[in-house]
Amino acid sequence: MRSEFISQSADDTIGMGRNLAARLTPPVLVMLSGELGSGKTTLAKGIVSGLGVGREEEVTSPTFTLVHVFHNHCRVYHVDLYRVEDFHDLETLALEDVLGEPAVVIVEWAERMTLRTDWPAVYVHLEHVDGDTRRITISDFWEEAAGPPSLSQAKEKA
């Protein structure tokens, strides 16, 4: 199923993250794609607070640590693959261990997730419309959520 939402503010996007959290049952991957500043981390704040495992302000764009873990009644990982360039980089994150036990795993720059898993996934694609307006597409399928951003777009940020 594909759903499309228009967010008018960061708070709106956080609210959408909270709503999405209510639909998540571990094990599940939340694959976030979309250009720089489209709101992936903002949505992750809503998901983490909605799941009741952390506060919004604890969810930040990782600088050195690429994997943040939140823990309460369930384990929630926030992974940012922005700096991941190849499979070797991905391996250093030890995501196989993360995927060893049921959890909610939120992945930013999900198009760089080359590790295959049979975990169910929700794909969320975020796009700038204008100003503070974002289009947020949620689907059970990658292609339906918008498909991977072009490589050139991913490179712009690198």
Ligand SMILES: Nc1ncnc2c1ncn2[C@@H]1O[C@H](COP(=O)(O)OP(=O)(O)OP(=O)(O)O)[C@@H](O)[C@H]1O
């Ligand atoms: N409707 C909106 N939804 C989400 N963020 C918004 C919205 N309007 C404005 N913003 C602002 O846009 C920025 C989004 O930043 P955020 O870090 O969430 O993006 P990102 O997709 O994670 O970027 P990056 O690719 O660098 O990880 C924030 O400063 C936020 O306040």
Ligand SMILES: [Mg+2]
């Ligand atoms: Mg981010």
